[in-house]
Amino acid sequence: MTRLFPHPFLTLILIVVWCLLSQAFTLGTVVFGTILGIILPFVTAAFWPDRPKISNPFKLLVYIVIVVYDIIVANVVVAAIILFKSNAARRPAWVPIPLELKSPEAITVLAGTITLTPGTVSVDLSEDGRSLLVHALDAPDPDGVRDDIKSRYESRLKEIFE
DSSP states (O other), X not given: OTTTOSSHHHHHHHHHHHHHHHTOOOHHHXXXXXXXXXXXXXXXXXXXXXXXXXXXXXXXXXXXXXXXXXXXXXXXXXXXXXXXXXXXXXXXXXXXXXXXXXXXHHHHHHHHHHHHSTTEEEEEEOTTSSEEEEEESSOSOHHHHHHHHIIIIIHXXXXXXX
8 A cells, every 4th residue: 555655645635736726626636636646656755765754643734724824814914014014113033943853844844834924934944954044024022933933833843743
């Protein structure tokens, strides 16, 4: 079974994404999505020699819900900043985030989460992989931004990946 589905979670995601992109949930769309979901992970399996282990899929689902919620809230906050806060009143900041995560996949998910959330962007990962540099659009308290990222995202990713 592992030979046919080297990354079953990725297969499922590809099927769902294909149906969403096609804007149709028909038999043909699902069949073609399944074909893509089998072929693409099979072809790319050599690039994933150490597949990340997800200890608790439920925690991953909770993490996704939290990130979607944060993206929606951040959109409203960033719109308010742009519309109602003058450029002089904004306090952009570079925030270094020391990382406790060791898994490259977990660090990638953290960096992607930060970038997906409006108002922040992951800019650089240190050479040793122990620190992530983040730019915040408006951060009167850069330490608060760091602590929020560590408690809201990194701690959950640690539970999921490690």
